[in-house]
Amino acid sequence: MYSDIFSKLYDAFGWNYYPESFAQLLLRWIDEQGLHINNMLDLGCGTGILCNMIAEHGIETMGMDLSHGMIAMAKQNYPHIVFQQGNMIDWKPKMNFDLVTSTCDAINHILEPEDVKKVIKNVYSYLNPGGIFLFDFLRPGEEADCEPVDMGELDGKRLQFQIYHPKDQFVTLQADLFEGDKLIHTEKIQEHLYEPEWILNVLKETGFQDVRCTDQLLESESGHAATWFIIAKK
Ligand SMILES: C[S@@+](CC[C@H](N)C(=O)[O-])C[C@H]1O[C@@H](n2cnc3c(N)ncnc32)[C@H](O)[C@@H]1O
Numbered sequence: 001m002y003s004d005i006f007s008k009l010y011d012a013f014g015w016n017y018y019p020e021s022f023a024q025l026l027l028r029w030i031d032e033q034g035l036h037i038n039n040m041l042d043l044g045c046g047t048g049i050l051c052n053m054i055a056e057h058g059i060e061t062m063g064m065d066l067s068h069g070m071i072a073m074a075k076q077n078y079p080h081i082v083f084q085q086g087n088m089i090d091w092k093p094k095m096n097f098d099l100v101t102s103t104c105d106a107i108n109h110i111l112e113p114e115d116v117k118k119v120i121k122n123v124y125s126y127l128n129p130g131g132i133f134l135f136d137f138l139r140p141g142e143e144a145d146c147e148p149v150d151m152g153e154l155d156g157k158r159l160q161f162q163i164y165h166p167k168d169q170f171v172t173l174q175a176d177l178f179e180g181d182k183l184i185h186t187e188k189i190q191e192h193l194y195e196p197e198w199i200l201n202v203l204k205e206t207g208f209q210d211v212r213c214t215d216q217l218l219e220s221e222s223g224h225a226a227t228w229f230i231i232a233k234k
Contacts, residue, residue, distance in 0.1 A: 006175060006187040007069030011047050013151045013159045018104045019046065023053035026101070026134075035132070040099040043088045043123070043135075044106025048074030051081050059099075064091055066109075089118045096128045102135035108191035111170075116194065117202050124206050127234040133208065136229050140168055140193040151175075157184070169193050199230055208232035 002010075010016075030037055037059050042050050045063025047070060055061045055078075063083045065071050074083040084091070088102070089110065100123050110116045123133050151159040157179050164172040170192055177185040196213040203211045210233040 002067035002070055002189070003185075003187060004069035004072070005177070005185050007047070007067055007073050009154075009159060009175075009177070010070070010073070011049070012154050015104075016047070016049055019049035020053065022103050022136075023050050026050075026054065027057055030099075035099075037098045039095075039097050040101060041093060041097045041126075043100060043102040043119075044104075044109065045074060045083060046070050046104070046106075048078045048081060048083060050101065050103060051083070052078045055081055062093065062097075064088065064093075088122070089115045090122065092122065093126055096126050096131070098128050098131050100127060100131070100133045105136065105138050105191055107135050107137045108193060109189065111190060111192045113192075113194070113198070116199070117206075120199075120202050120206050120208075124208065124234060129234055131234045133203075133232045133234070134229065136227050137196075137199065138171070138191065138193050139196055139228055148176075156180075196228060196230070203230070203232045208234060 039060040039062070040051075040054055042061065042063045045051055045065050048063050051061040051063040051074070061081055063074055063081065064086050065074070065083070066085070066087050068085055071083050071085045074081070084093075088106075107116065107119070110119060120133075127133060146163045148160045148162040151161050157177055160176045160178065162174045162176075164174065170190060173189045173191065175187040176183055200211050200213060211230070212232075213228055213230050215228050
């Protein structure tokens, strides 16, 4: 679970780049596909950036996230948008949606395959007929151990980020916050890397149609060649 401390640092240390670039590409994609989207739900919405950018284009948005800290930041940043705390495995909104998104590996944070199946069934239950579930994910073999990356300094604090890849199917993301030389906070997040074929099968078994996996949605603009997307239609 992302802590309150990390949630406050998330945008300030640069993780805003992903939802910002994704929002632009999503809007272009919706346009290219000729889709009429009235409302959108973002699962694992983080600080709420994607919801806000899509709402600015006339689509009603709502966000949900497991982390109380992330939801607090989202509500503070965008008080006009509804954000709710919950677990996407069993959380249910009171309304149905034309589009459900989940970005920046939020699905990989679900560690048990059985729970990913529950998420997919759950989303199916509150999508409108013809509605779309669009999410990104990390697949095995695309994340390697990396050297610590310096994420910069803010108010005298420095953040260092590192990815560990202890097993084929799992990665651990670690963020260390320093004040001077003193380590004042460590955030460790584990992610499960899923095979696209497995996810596609679960979607089909659940009843989704036109299920496909692509790495093209974010190609060139943001340089996220390792980001894969799944698009599934109810
Ligand atoms: C890497 S962050 C991405 C945040 C945001 N989507 C973005 O693009 O910046 C992953 C988010 O997924 C959320 N998350 C993880 N497990 C979740 C769950 N079971 N239900 C809802 N949200 C979850 C985390 O709290 C975190 O905010």
